[in-house]
Amino acid sequence: MRNIRLLIEYDGTNYVGWQRQDNGKNIQGAIESALHQILQEKVNVIGAGRTDAGVHARGQTANFRTETKLDFLSIKGGLNGLLAEDIVVHNVDEVPHDFHARYSAKERLYSYTITRNPSALLRNYSWYVKYSLDIDLMQRAASAITGTHDFESFCKANSDVGNHFCTVSSAIWLEEDSLLRFTISADRFLHGMVRALVGTMVDIGRGYIQFDDLINILAKKNRSVAGMAAPARGLILEKITY
Amino acid sequence: MRNIRLLIEYDGTNYVGWQRQDNGKNIQGAIESALHQILQEKVNVIGAGRTDAGVHARGQTANFRTETKLDFLSIKGGLNGLLAEDIVVHNVDEVPHDFHARYSAKERLYSYTITRNPSALLRNYSWYVKYSLDIDLMQRAASAITGTHDFESFCKANSDVGNHFCTVSSAIWLEEDSLLRFTISADRFLHGMVRALVGTMVDIGRGYIQFDDLINILAKKNRSVAGMAAPARGLILEKITY
Numbered sequence: 425m426r427n428i429r430l431l432i433e434y435d436g437t438n439y440v441g442w443q444r445q446d447n448g449k450n451i452q453g454a455i456e457s458a459l460h461q462i463l464q465e466k467v468n469v470i471g472a473g474r475t476d477a478g479v480h481a482r483g484q485t486a487n488f489r490t491e492t493k494l495d496f497l498s499i500k501g502g503l504n505g506l507l508a509e510d511i512v513v514h515n516v517d518e519v520p521h522d523f524h525a526r527y528s529a530k531e532r533l534y535s536y537t538i539t540r541n542p543s544a545l546l547r548n549y550s551w552y553v554k555y556s557l558d559i560d561l562m563q564r565a566a567s568a569i570t571g572t573h574d575f576e577s578f579c580k581a582n583s584d585v586g587n588h589f590c591t592v593s594s595a596i597w598l599e600e601d602s603l604l605r606f607t608i609s610a611d612r613f614l615h616g617m618v619r620a621l622v623g624t625m626v627d628i629g630r631g632y633i634q635f636d637d638l639i640n641i642l643a644k645k646n647r648s649v650a651g652m653a654a655p656a657r658g659l660i661l662e663k664i665t666y
Numbered sequence: 667m668r669n670i671r672l673l674i675e676y677d678g679t680n681y682v683g684w685q686r687q688d689n690g691k692n693i694q695g696a697i698e699s700a701l702h703q704i705l706q707e708k709v710n711v712i713g714a715g716r717t718d719a720g721v722h723a724r725g726q727t728a729n730f731r732t733e734t735k736l737d738f739l740s741i742k743g744g745l746n747g748l749l750a751e752d753i754v755v756h757n758v759d760e761v762p763h764d765f766h767a768r769y770s771a772k773e774r775l776y777s778y779t780i781t782r783n784p785s786a787l788l789r790n791y792s793w794y795v796k797y798s799l800d801i802d803l804m805q806r807a808a809s810a811i812t813g814t815h816d817f818e819s820f821c822k823a824n825s826d827v828g829n830h831f832c833t834v835s836s837a838i839w840l841e842e843d844s845l846l847r848f849t850i851s852a853d854r855f856l857h858g859m860v861r862a863l864v865g866t867m868v869d870i871g872r873g874y875i876q877f878d879d880l881i882n883i884l885a886k887k888n889r890s891v892a893g894m895a896a897p898a899r900g901l902i903l904e905k906i907t908y
Contacts, residue, residue, distance in 0.1 A: 433786045480787060504784065512786040542746065544675045544754040545722060545791065545902075660787075 425489050427523055428499065430455070430469075431515035432484040437548045437657070438510060442475045442484070451475075454511060455486070455503065462502035463492045472525040472664040473532060473613070478656030480549065483533075483663040487525045523666075531593065531609055531665040536622045536658045538604040550603070551622075551658040557629035559597055559604070565625045565638055566595035566606070576645035578621050579614035588614060588645070597625075607662070618659055624651030667731050669765055670741065672697070672711075673757035674726040678898070679790045680752060684717045684726070693717075696753060697728070697745065704744035705734045714767040714906040715774060718858070720898030722791065725775075725905040729767045765908075773835065773851050773907040778864045778900045780846040792845070793864075793900040799871035801839055801846070807867045807880055808837035808848070818887035820863050821856035830856060830887070839867075849904070858895055866893030 432455070440448035444456065452469055459467050467488040475481060492499075496516040503513045522528075537550040569575075569592055576588035592610045599605075606622055624641065627633040633641075633651055641650050674697070682690035686698070694711055701709050709730040717723060734741075738758040745755045764770075779792040811817075811834055818830035834852045841847075848864055866883065869875040875883075875893055883892050 435786045435789070482787065509789045510786045512784045514783065541756065542754045544677045544752050545724065547677070547751045549787065 425491060425521070427487055427489050427519050427521050429515075429517050429519045429523065429525070430486045430488075430503075430513055432481060432486060433512045433514060434481050434484065435510040435548070436475060436478050436480045439477065441477045441479070442471050442473070442481075451481075451484075451511060452486075454507060455513075458503050458506040459488065459490075459499075461506060462499060463490055463494065465490060465492065470525045472529050473661050475659075475661055476616070476656050478548075479659045479661065481661040484661050485525050485529070485664040485666075487519060487523055525664070528666050529612075529664050531611060532613060532661070533607065533609040533663040533665070534613070534618045535660045535662050536606040536608075536618060536654065537660075538606070538622075538626070538654075538658060540602045540604065546603075548657050549660070551655045553604075553626055553630075555626075555630035557604070557626065558631070559599060559629065561635055562625045562629040563597045564635060565628050566597055566608075568635075568638055569621065569642075570595050573642055574645060575614055575617055575642070577641050577647055577650045578617045578624070579647060580616040580620075581647045585614060590614065590617070595621075616653055619653040619656065620647070620650050622654035622658070626654065627651035667733060667763070669729055669731050669761050669763050671757075671759050671761045671765065671767070672728045672730075672745075672755050674728060675724050675754045675756060676722060676726065677752040677790070678717060678720050678722045681719065683719045683721070684713050684715070684723075693723075693726075693753060694728075696749060697755075700745050700748040701730065701732075701741075703748060704741060705732055705736065707732060707734065712767045714771050715855070715903050716857075717901075717903055718898050720790075721901045721903065723903040726903050727767050727771070727906040727908075729761060729765055767906070770908050771854075771906050773853055774855060774903070775849065775851040775905040775907070776855070776860045777902045777904050778848040778850075778860060778896065779902075780848070780864075780868070780896075780900060782844045782846065788845075790899050791902070793897045795846075795868055795872075797868075797872035799846070799868065800873070801841060801871065803877055804867045804871040805839045806877060807870050808839055808850075810877075810880055811863065811884075812837050815884055816887060817856055817859055817884070819883050819889055819892045820859045820866070821889060822858040822862075823889045827856060832856065832859070837863075860901055861895040861898065862889070862892050864896035864900070868896065869893035 472485045500516040539550045572591040686695045714727040742758040781792045814833040
């Protein structure tokens with residue numbers, strides 16, 4: 425039994441998310457169907473991050489176990505030949521038997537893009553925020569969430585995870601022309617966490633939530649006290665580190 | 667009679683091009699319909715560049731004459747409210763009566779993006795070239811076309827323009843990570859010219875056409891001797907200067 429790892433880029437615009445489900449096109453299902461054709465074998469593809477509908481990935485990582493003897497190039501070529509243009513497999517390699525795309529991950533990196541003007545070309549890859557924003561205050565908020573914290577207030581309420589502690593190793597806002605780019609890396613992320621953090625920091629940047637309230641929001645461990653979730657379209661899963 | 671100018675960004679992916687025509691969704695027609703609703707008046711919108719199907723614009727400029735007394739913000743807000751998300755009007759202002767978006771233009775700037783790896787996120791905004799390319803040679807070719815030349819060999823054969831002289835003021839290839847970006851500015855462009863130039867320079871970069879042949883290709887004034895046309899999706903009309 426071989427354990428094969430995939431490095432995957434996708435445009436999530438036309439998908440209901442990474443996870444296999446019955447209510448629409450999903451990335452995991454598309455890759456599993458293609459592998460079924462290529463390997464003549466049913467496989468279960470495990471993704472590092474279960475991105476929501478409309479969320480993109482430049483560096484999603486997944487693995488699956490298989491009996492195939494096919495080489496990496498044949499698997500990669502087969503996948504890219506069968507998959508739609510909005511999913512691209514960039515690398516295929518073999519990993520130790522106990523490698524698990526999700527549990528073996530040491531760090532995850534996400535980016536979030538905000539535009540200060542509406543954009544036709546970036547409309548599926550950014551959030552247009554019309555309010556004037558205090559970027560320094562947003563960076564202070566990003567610095568305040570860096571480190572180990574209980575992020576339950578930034579986790580979708582219907583999530584049934586027991587432990588809400590995450591260690592954020594970096595959280596940075598960068599201004600580039602009319603774009604605002606946020607990057608955040610952590611050992612783990614809760615469901616909806618990046619979008620809830622971005623939405624809350626935007627609320628702080630526009631003065632709707634006070635910076636000093638951020639500590640209270642974290643302490644309350646209740647999603648309803650944090651800000652709105654930023655739209656899915658601005659979020660990209662950039663990289664998984666093992 | 668007022669003469670109103672529009673600065674327009676659009677994603678050309680789902681359009682048959684700028685120009686009004688019966689065979690599908692076009693940018694000019696979409697803007698004219700929206701203006702008809704807003705102004706209660708039929709107007710003729712003149713674009714600076716008639717981009718082909720799949721070609722994008724960050725800085726298309728257009729003008730129309732109207733009897734309306736509506737202010738700029740109302741026209742802009744009305745257009746962005748009525749137009750689909752893939753067309754955005756960034757600015758509306760008033761120009762002298764003799765201003766003509768196409769004939770008054772002094773310089774036009776286009777960009778063309780090539781990816782060295784297939785990309786899911788950039789698939790509609792770039793051309794994936796799998797050949798290895800000699801970028802230095804491509805830049806030598808770009809420098810060779812700078813200046814005033816007869817570009818008939820790079821003009822679509824069915825075009826009925828008489829004068830094929832264009833003055834290219836700059837033509838530059840830039841490598842950024844796994845992207846190759848070409849920018850070119852000129853006083854005018856012939857139909858299909860940027861795509862024919864990019865295709866020919868790629869043919870030179872991969873050794874399919876010799877650099878020394880470029881001068882012969884220009885001299886022959888015949889589209890069939892130049893290289894293939896690069897795909898529309900990589901081309902963006904960046905800016906018109908008046």
